[in-house]
Amino acid sequence: MAAATTRRLCATSRILNSPFWTSRRTPDERCLWTSVPKQSPIGSEPEPESPRMKTEVPGPTSQHLLKELDKIQNVGSVHFFCDYEKSKGNYVVDVDGNVMLDLFTQISSLPLGYNHPAMIAAATDPANLATFVNRPALGVYPPADWVARLQGALIDIAPPGFRHVQTMACGACSVEHGMKAMFIKYMSDRRGGAPFTKEEMDTSLRNQQPGAPNLSVLSFDNAFHGRTMGCLGLTHTKWIHKIDFPAPDWPIARFPVLQYPLEDFVEENIAEEKMCLEMVEDLIEKWGRKGMPVAGVAVEPIQGEGGDNMASQDFFQGLRDITNQRGIGLLMDEVQTGCGATGTFWAHEQFNLTDTPDVVTFSKKMLTGGFFHKDSFKPKEGYRIFNTWVGDPAKVSLLEAVVKVIQTDGLLDQARGLGTHCAIDFNEAAIRDKVMARLREKGVHTGGSGVSTLRFRPALILQTKHVDIFLDRVDSILSKLDKTA
Numbered sequence: 001m002a003a004a005t006t007r008r009l010c011a012t013s014r015i016l017n018s019p020f021w022t023s024r025r026t027p028d029e030r031c032l033w034t035s036v037p038k039q040s041p042i043g044s045e046p047e048p049e050s051p052r053m054k055t056e057v058p059g060p061t062s063q064h065l066l067k068e069l070d071k072i073q074n075v076g077s078v079h080f081f082c083d084y085e086k087s088k089g090n091y092v093v094d095v096d097g098n099v100m101l102d103l104f105t106q107i108s109s110l111p112l113g114y115n116h117p118a119m120i121a122a123a124t125d126p127a128n129l130a131t132f133v134n135r136p137a138l139g140v141y142p143p144a145d146w147v148a149r150l151q152g153a154l155i156d157i158a159p160p161g162f163r164h165v166q167t168m169a170c171g172a173c174s175v176e177h178g179m180k181a182m183f184i185k186y187m188s189d190r191r192g193g194a195p196f197t198k199e200e201m202d203t204s205l206r207n208q209q210p211g212a213p214n215l216s217v218l219s220f221d222n223a224f225h226g227r228t229m230g231c232l233g234l235t236h237t238k239w240i241h242k243i244d245f246p247a248p249d250w251p252i253a254r255f256p257v258l259q260y261p262l263e264d265f266v267e268e269n270i271a272e273e274k275m276c277l278e279m280v281e282d283l284i285e286k287w288g289r290k291g292m293p294v295a296g297v298a299v300e301p302i303q304g305e306g307g308d309n310m311a312s313q314d315f316f317q318g319l320r321d322i323t324n325q326r327g328i329g330l331l332m333d334e335v336q337t338g339c340g341a342t343g344t345f346w347a348h349e350q351f352n353l354t355d356t357p358d359v360v361t362f363s364k365k366m367l368t369g370g371f372f373h374k375d376s377f378k379p380k381e382g383y384r385i386f387n388t389w390v391g392d393p394a395k396v397s398l399l400e401a402v403v404k405v406i407q408t409d410g411l412l413d414q415a416r417g418l419g420t421h422c423a424i425d426f427n428e429a430a431i432r433d434k435v436m437a438r439l440r441e442k443g444v445h446t447g448g449s450g451v452s453t454l455r456f457r458p459a460l461i462l463q464t465k466h467v468d469i470f471l472d473r474v475d476s477i478l479s480k481l482d483k484t485a
């Protein structure tokens with residue numbers, strides 16, 4: 001009994017102990033949002049009142065489809081098949097008719113839940129038809145309204161201090177090109193404005209120096225920045241993501257491992273963060289001596305796939321100071337934390353940095369990938385940050401609708417504490433997995449992360465009543481675990 005009770009208390013204190021906002025929360029605040037779509041999603045049906053389970057999950061229809069899909073591709077990651085027409089608001093409906101409260105929302109990528117009327121309206125607006133039908137090579141043939149769309153959907157909600165944005169297709173693509181922007185800036189600074197030499201141009205084609213310089217990017221233990229080959233060099237969560245793939249010998253620093261409750265471990269946590277920052281400096285020196293200078297540092301404001309690991313604003317200010325002093329880039333990866341998930345549009349706003357990061361990447365809830373960057377990180381030549389699509393205007397028009405809802409419904413004003421970005425640590429992965437499975441049986445869909453963490457990634461339209469449904473289910477599950485512990 002005592003062990004499970006401690007687990008529960010730890011979970012609660014973890015949620016309530018974000019290092020970012022201790023000053024503006026009270027102990028009984030819950031992380032919730034209180035806005036809902038003004039109309040019902042598709043058709044006239046409202047969001048379901050509560051979960052309704054008909055079968056186990058995956059149910060028979062999902063299991064049949066899994067077998068069929070397995071004939072075409074690996075299905076090792078598939079949880080269940082969904083009915084996206086019937087899914088509404090905070091509820092996902094699977095192909096067996098199970099109605100589940102969705103607190104994971106397609107790995108954190110549905111800003112307004114399922115079938116939000118504002119998004120349906122944008123998708124069916126005849127004025128958007130040409131955008132949906134004709135996917136342009138945006139970097140070469142942008143549509144006439146592209147500047148206005150970038151302004152309305154992206155620049156208007158850019159983190160403070162940013163006026164430049166580059167769209168991309170997905171999160172990894174965004175981080176990959178964000179890294180390129182840091183390399184371009186690093187080399188351009190060191191060239192001091194001189195043009196490329198013929199030797200640089202020729203050697204670049206054969207992956208040789210000086211055209212292909214031996215630069216590195218520093219990342220952190222338990223970081224997740226995507227799965228393309230460059231991004232994988234920064235990703236250190238699970239071996240299954242990395243094994244068999246060549247990876248660059250780039251420096252990896254310790255990400256602070258804070259002790260909770262924060263107020264009981266003030267000195268220890270300060271010392272931990274200081275040690276991590278010293279390690280960053282040491283690694284930058286060491287890699288410089290190895291002939292692989294560090295051109296930038298990549299970090300998530302909250303490590304997402306790695307288990308919702310957080311650090312204080314002092315730690316992030318420390319990173320900004322170190323990178324500025326050394327003339328190298330700071331890439332803040334907001335793929336999972338951006339678009340209001342933490343109660344501000346961008347999580348790093350809560351760090352009150354004295355200078356902005358150089359690059360801020362986004363995707364997931366933003367629907368389009370991309371990155372904001374400082375003016376000085378805009379390449380001087382075309383085709384350097386480029387591919388055929390460089391994003392998709394159709395996604396940007398949906399994002400415009402999302403941004404309007406966030407603003408008109410005041411979703412950010414109604415966030416408490418960490419907004420929707422919450423997690424619970426369990427002592428063991430097996431217990432976390434058991435709780436997640438029991439929650440699913442009771443109609444609440446959550447996600448795992450880190451070693452033994454259960455994460456919540458609901459839509460921004462989550463209300464108190466949804467949090468109550470979760471708490472009711474989890475209490476009953478934990479009290480049963482108490483009895484068997």
Ligand SMILES: O=C(O)CCC(=O)C(=O)O
Pocket residue numbers: 107171224226227304305336
């Ligand atoms: O699970 C996550 O946090 C990251 C999801 C993702 O982008 C991936 O697994 O490639």
Ligand SMILES: NCCCC(=O)O
Pocket residue numbers: 107305447448
């Ligand atoms: N990074 C993949 C996570 C997917 C899942 O937990 O289902």
